[in-house]
Amino acid sequence: MEFGECIDKRRSVRKFLDKQVSPDDLIDLIDAARKAPSSGNLQSWKFICVKNQNNKNEISDACFQQNWISQAPLLIVVVSQNDNLKRHYGVRGDVLYSIQDAALASQNILLKATELGLGSCFVSAFEEGMIKRILKIPDALRPQSIIAIGYSDDRPKKKILENIEAITYFESYGERVEDWDEAFYQWSGIMKKNVEAILNKIKKTSKSLKDKIKEKLEKRKNE
Secondary structure: OOHHHHHHHOOEOOOEOOOOOOHHHHHHHHHHHHOOOOHHHOOOEEEEEEOOHHHHHHHHHHOOOOHHHHHOOEEEEEEEEHHHHHHHHHHHHHHHHHHHHHHHHHHHHHHHHHHOOOEEEEEOOOOHHHHHHHHOOOOOEEEEEEEEEEOEOOOOOOOOOOOHHHHOOOOOOOOOOOOHHHHHHHHHOHHHHHHHHHHHHHHHHHHHHHHHHHHHHHHHHHO
C-alpha cells in the first residue's frame, strides 16, 4: 500500500472482529513506532502490549467507561520516560517533548496498522493514575496514549476535512490571499520556473531558426 493511501484510508475504528493480531504484525507495529522521530533521538518511550481480557476490561473502565476498548484484540499503551527527557531538556522536555515524541510514535503505529489491513483507534481520554496502577507503570513514567488495534468490523463515516486554503498561510499567521492557487505557485517558485523554462525554450527555438535562415542565405549566396 502506498503511503498516501495509508493516510487516506486511516480511520478511527471502534468495532472489531473476534480475530487476533498476529505476532508478526505486532512486531511490525512496534518496529514502526520505534522508528519515529524523537527529541534528541533519545527514544524515551516504552510500549506495553495488552491482550489479557481482565486488563483490557480495567483499562476500558479507566478510559471513562469506553467499553468498546475492551473488545479490541490488542491494546498498545505508549509510555513516555519523562525523567529522561527532563534530565536532558528540563521542564520543556517533561511537559512538551514527552507528549510530542509519544504522539509521533503513536501516529506511526496507526499508519502501519492501516498498511497491514488492521483497524485502529487513538485513545487519550483516560484516568492516568488508574492506567499506571493497572499496568504497574513507575512514577517517573507517564502513559500518553492507548491504541486499540484489530480487524475492523466498523464502517467509519467519511472524514470531513478543512480546505487547504482555510488552514494555510504564507510567511506569517493570518496572511490570506484572494487567489490562493496563484499565490501558492508564485510563492513556491513553481510559476517562476515554468516561465523561465518557456523563455529558454523560446530563446533556443529562435536561435535554431536564426541559424537555419543564416544557413539558407549562405547556400543561396554560393549558388
